[in-house]
Structures are given as structure tokens and as C-alpha cells.
Amino acid sequence: xxxxxxxxxxxxxxxxxxxxxxxxxxxxxxxxxxxxxxxxxxxxxxxxxxxxxxxxxxxxxxxxxxxxxxxxxxxxxxxxxxxxxxxxxxxxxxxxxxxxxxxxxxxxxxxxxxxxxxxxxxxxxxxxxxxxxxxxxxxxxxxxxxxxxxxxxxxxxxxxxxxxxxxxxxxxxxxxxxxxxxxxxxxxxxxxxxxxxxxxxxxxxxxxxxxxxxxxxxxxxxxxxxxxxxxxxxxxxxxxxxxxxxxxxxxxxxxxxxxxxxxxxxxxxxxxxxxxxxxxxxxxxxxxxxxxxxxxxxxxxxxxxxxxxxxxxxxxxxx
Numbered sequence: 213x214x215x216x217x218x219x220x221x222x223x224x225x226x227x228x229x230x231x232x233x234x235x236x237x238x239x240x241x242x243x244x245x246x247x248x249x250x251x252x253x254x255x256x257x258x259x260x261x262x263x264x265x266x267x268x269x270x271x272x273x274x275x276x277x278x279x280x281x282x283x284x285x286x287x288x289x290x291x292x293x294x295x296x297x298x299x300x301x302x303x304x305x306x307x308x309x310x311x312x313x314x315x316x317x318x319x320x321x322x323x324x325x326x327x328x329x330x331x332x333x334x335x336x337x338x339x340x341x342x343x344x345x346x347x348x349x350x351x352x353x354x355x356x357x358x359x360x361x362x363x364x365x366x367x368x369x370x371x372x373x374x375x376x377x378x379x380x381x382x383x384x385x386x387x388x389x390x391x392x393x394x395x396x397x398x399x400x401x402x403x404x405x406x407x408x409x410x411x412x413x414x415x416x417x418x419x420x421x422x423x424x425x426x427x428x429x430x431x432x433x434x435x436x437x438x439x440x441x442x443x444x445x446x447x448x449x450x451x452x453x454x455x456x457x458x459x460x461x462x463x464x465x466x467x468x469x470x471x472x473x474x475x476x477x478x479x480x481x482x483x484x485x486x487x488x489x490x491x492x493x494x495x496x497x498x499x500x501x502x503x504x505x506x507x508x509x510x511x512x513x514x515x516x517x518x519x520x521x522x523x524x525x526x527x528x529x530x531x
Contacts, residue, residue: 278311278382278407280389281444287437292333297448300335302433306453307389308446309382311406316441320360320375323351325438327376331383331445332436336426341395344380349417351376363401363414366519377414378406380422382445383434384413391453391501392432393425403490403518410460410497410516455502463515466492468523475526482527489523 285308287293297303316324327348336342351357351373360374377400384397385407397413398420404412413422426432433448468489478484497513 276312278309278385278411280385281308281310281446285437285444285446286439287435293435296333296335296433296435300431300433300448301450302431302448303450304448304452306432306447306449306451307386308444309385309389310442310444311378311382313378313406313441313443316375317360319358320378321441323357323360323373323375324378324443326356327351327373327379328436328438328443328445331379331434334434336432336434338426338429338431341423341425344383344415344422345417346421348376348379349373349415351417365401366521368521373417377404377412378443379436379445380413380415381407381411382443384422385411386445386447387424388458388499389453389456390432390447390449391456392447393427395423395425396421398422399516399518401519402521403493408458408460409462409493409495409518410513411458452504454504457500457502459498459500461496462493463496464494466520468492468520471522471524472529473524473526474529476528478526478528480528480530484526485523486526487521487524490521492520493518 285305288305313321330348334342334347353359353372357373357376359370359372361368362371362374362377381404384394387394398415399410400412400414403409414420415422428449428451430450435446435448437444468491470489473486475484494515494517496515499511499513500508501511502508
């Protein structure tokens, strides 16, 4: 059920990290390319992901990973938001999560904002199952979504709705921090740059959904905000959830390989990186949940594998 919904402005998953260049993967398949060689595999068992990522420079991106928000949010003095809170008696913020995108295509940003606006103001009643596809989809041109880049296996293509997975991912993290029952969630096929591996959620209307259950005795109010390239999602209710913490263990890492592609417009010896690429990752993810009485337990979220994306360099092939 939707209440207090904002006017929509403007997914599947978009590749903000690599911007326009990454779309070239789907536009220029294996024409004039050479594989530089087999990738190295690094054994990283038993190490903490955050420490490892500082050492694996091939993975590092200009993006700050998203995280929980604890300060006052921009909309929390807005009249429409306050009216929605009074109607639902959602007196406190259970959790909020925020991502920032340093590089984003206009079309995928439009889709992200549109999906966020459609999500904002939705009320999930006690016992109700929330479906992202049901609430926001279908992600079609008829419903106002534009074509943006999405993941398909280990490549990138254009499709209507490219960009909405950023909203699904942010909502997934909020739902986890609010200790809600996750009913369905699917990771992307390749790494995303705005959350840690294992914390993402992809959607595809008719096949892949993100859903959760409101297991509380009161309604939950979802609210969103977009400012510049920052997306924030929060869930409001009537009681504080237990303390929830993410944990990651990087089980294996395979460095990205390099593909060279002929570009006759370049000068001899000149090279141009059109896709920085990303390595493959296998990561184990779990949560620790600490109740107000001090008791705690662990929730296993499984082992997730992300496909590699090759680094693509253009140059002139001589001879």
C-alpha cells in the first residue's frame, strides 16, 4: 500500500563506476582483441575484507562504500513526511542507509530518482510482504523509465530501467539493519562500486525480486531522498531494532585480465583505457545481531561469487 508518495522524477543494474565507457563492452564485442594472459589467483582465506581491500589496489575505486546514516535527515522536518508519520504512528527511525555515486549517467540517475520517488511513502502493514518489483515495476518506458546500463552475466548492456538496482540495494541494507525478514534477494553478477561485496541486491521484473516481511506489530514507513548523486533510504516504525553488524570474509580473488582492442584513430604507441574492469571475488557474508538484553546470534547469508570484468585498452595494432 502506498501513502504520501512523491511525484516521480526520474533499473536492473547500472554501472556508475565506469560511466559511459563501460557501455562499450556491449557495443563492441570481441572485434580485434588480444588476451594479455591468464589472471592470477590470490588466496586470502581468513582475512578481514576491509583490510584486504586496502591491499588489493586493482579493486579500489573512487567510490566511498555506502553506509548507515545516524544524523538528522533532510526530509525529517518536511510536512509531507511528518503527516505520513502521524498517520502511521511511526515515531522513530529504525534504520537508514546512504550511497554516493561519483560517476553516473544521466539516464541511470533519472531511473534511480524515479524509483526512489515511487518507493518513498510506501507503508508496509504488519505481516505484509513487500515486493520491490510489485511496488516499483515494471521498469518500462511506458512507466517513464529510460534506457540505462545493466549487468548481464559478465557483460554490460542497455535496457529500460538501468539504475533502479541502486535503490533496491540501498533498501536491502536498510531492511537488514532494521532486522526485517528478507524473503528474496539476489546479488549482481559482477561487483558494484557503491557497497561492499555481498551487500548488493539486483532486480529484474518478472524474474529477480527483492522482498521482505514486516514481522513487527505495527506499520513500517519507507522514505527516500536524493540529493546530487547521493541516495538515502530509511525505514520508520515504533521500536528500535537490535544492533546488526555486517561481516565479510574474502575467500578468493581473481585479478582482472586485460583485453587489447584495435583503434585505428589512435597514434602509434598510444593506448586508451576505455573500461578499467574489475576482478572476480568470492565472499562469505554473515550478520551478528545483538539484542537489547546483551544476547546475540549469527545469521549466515551464504557465499557469493562475482564474475570478473576485463580491463579494455584500445591501441593501434601494427603489421
